[in-house]
Amino acid sequence: MSEILTVTDLRKVYGKGGAVTRALDGVSLSLEAGEFVGVMGPSGSGKTTLLNCVSTIDRPSAGSIVIDGKELTKLKGKELAKFRRERLGFIFQDCNLLDTLTAYENIALSLSIVRAPAQKIDKRVREMAEFLGITECLNKYPYQMSGGQQQRCAAARAMVTHPALVLADEPTGALDSKASSMLLSRLDALNQELGTTILMVTHDAFTASCCRRVVFLQDGRLFLELHRGNDSRKVFFQKIIQVVTRMGGGMADVL
């Protein structure tokens, strides 16, 4: 399979002179098309910084990020915005739906932004909504929907443009367990059935256990990589827990 994302020796340094913080200290990582990868690590391990760099929100201090054959660190201004809207999809913890728009319009807006032809928008929005099971709340405003519905709506918004890579930052962070399972099963289905490549940052071992592969970060470095292989989700969850226990204090809070 072809590589969608290749991160090579990525470094991000905050501060100057003596008081520097190395948020990322030489991380290398690659994702193939159709992979579902989780990133775990304690607070301050660099998860979010990695995601921000990959999502072009932040710029790395050194190293390279190649998505779909494009070197991100060389893109600027308009090109960056174009790349972001056409090749990337985002799902955030606080789902970030526009509160003045209905669910339908939230999803349609990301298609307007990529200048999709108007007559195709309706069909694509409805398809994606059906896939994520939010057809009945398409005409509702975000505050009229449950947290799980909002998050699935955000997922639909991220996926509807068929991005090369979907970046999810703690998507289940604000959800209860039932809504989490629902969202995760839909993400899994998107990955399996539509072949969407997903990179998900999470704190939660259970959430991570639905990924095909989990990478662990600690102090800005890649600590360990776990492949699910043919394990059942339960077995994979146990393995993740073991790693978390080995990593010690830093992750204790997540159990």
Added chain:
Amino acid sequence: MFSKLALRNVRRSFRDYGVYLLTLTFGVCLFYTFNSIEGQGAIVYLSQSKNPMVDAIMMIIDIFSVFVAVVLACLILYANRFLLRRRKRELGTYLLLGLSQGQVSRLLFLETGIVGLISLAAGLGLGVLASFGMSALTLSMFEMDMSALLAVNFSPAAAGKTVLYFGIIFLLVMLFSGVRVSRSKLIDLIHGERKNEVLKPRPLMAAVVQLAAGVICLAGAYAILLTFGMALAVAVPFLCFPMLGLGTAGTLLIFRSLSGFVMKFVQGHPGVYYKNLNVFTLRQWLSKVHTTYLAQTVVCILLLLSIGVTASSVGLNNTLSAMTDGEAPVDITLWDYCDEESGESPMDFPALLREGGFDLDVRLSGHSSLILYRNDPEVASFEREGEAPVQAVLSVSDYNRQLALLGQPSIALAPGESKIVEESPVNGASHWRYLIVEDEAVQGLEVSCHCWSANYAGQAEESERMIFQLIQPYDNTRSIYANSRLETYMDVMGSKILALFLGLYLGFTFLLAAAAVLALQQLSQAADNTGRYSILRRLGAEERQVKKSATQQVALAFLLPLALALVHSVVGMKAANDIIATAGRVDSAASSFVTAGVLLAVYGGYFLATALTCRRMAKNA
């Protein structure tokens, strides 16, 4: 330390809160301009000629100034409250760092003081210019050339008064800020940014119905106005109130429902709906309607009033000339009422003037005497059945002499004929009916009075002063009246200038208030929108598009009231067409355009300042 912090904060205010400073500066400028009218050309001229209106104008402006000051004080307090709300977090941080509430109050005190000084200085500077502009505007309304009176002048009294009033307003603002800080809780200040916004779903069909109702209301109001004409529709209460009621209700409904209607309409056109950020912009507009539609209605009505004042000053100018001509067909008329009992011979005005050294041949271009007789039905039954009574009887040769003075063709009467004339040939008796009869017919009628009329050959004011001086000694002994065109003109001019000053003063005050409220509303909304803009940016929307959406939102809020006000005033002008169509005087039209231009400049200034700040807020989101 404190002053350094205060200065730094004010510098930042310059960038972020341009609207606040703009409001203060315009407020000071407005206040100074109208309080300095004493030194402005028109008033200088009116007071030189001892016009009694001058005192009235000054007094009324004084009274209204208090009212305007109250409006401005409320406005500034509102703007300040908005500023404080935006700075909650910052103030909370000061308190968290250990400053006492007294110290924070002192900081705000200093800041208000600095802002006050800057806006006072800028406003007074602008006021001197505006005062010059007002002077030019009012002088251009006189029919004579008055450019000699036009000069830049600074009135220390008006400046002092402005400083006093605004000093009090700033003190109030300081007190208000201090009280607010000392009464607020730290937790509220720190979490000041968080807020719950309540959005209610509103069916779009309701908007369509409301818009239809609004259009019907406006159509009703327009129909009343156009059918009955401006004069009738305004004067008759049972026409006026329904018209104003329907007009206001229609305007209100339209502003309330237009966004919903446009939304409904655009939803049927996916090509427009899904273009760029249109969905977002439209939804933003729709969601803010309930906070903006009232302000928009008020702004629309105030804009209409401002345009109305301008237009009617044109109309007034023309009516004024017509009135002066009707009241005073000649430059001066002296009346000498005869006392029957004393049997005195009538005053010989030409002889009196000549004795006093007044050269009739040089100073007058023409003069004539008239004898007015009382109509006596017993002697001569000139009065006709069913007609209004005749106030004076004239002999035809007297009348023709007078007509010659007026430069009109003489009339001829057949033997035994008589003629009713309603146009007064002399000053001061404009609504009289005159009966013109043959010279023989007046014999035996009782003499009512002698009238002597004259036109000046130039140097009108000096000649008039001399005449008044010469007849003054007879003031107490005989019933002599003088009726001069200049006096009539001044009287009318005085009321006209009073109306103009008041109209502009109040018009500008309300315009300022409305525009500022609209601007502050937009700014606070823009601040709430920053989160939404950052989402758009994450979705990959281009910077240009985000800024465009921000500008469009401000433009919708500002330009819709202006557009509707223009529609209203076009209809209003059409209704008042008979008044305005005849007022084809170029100079008054030019001054009206200048006034309209200044109105638009103030409103446009607010629009620009708001749009720029909102764009900047969107950019930094």
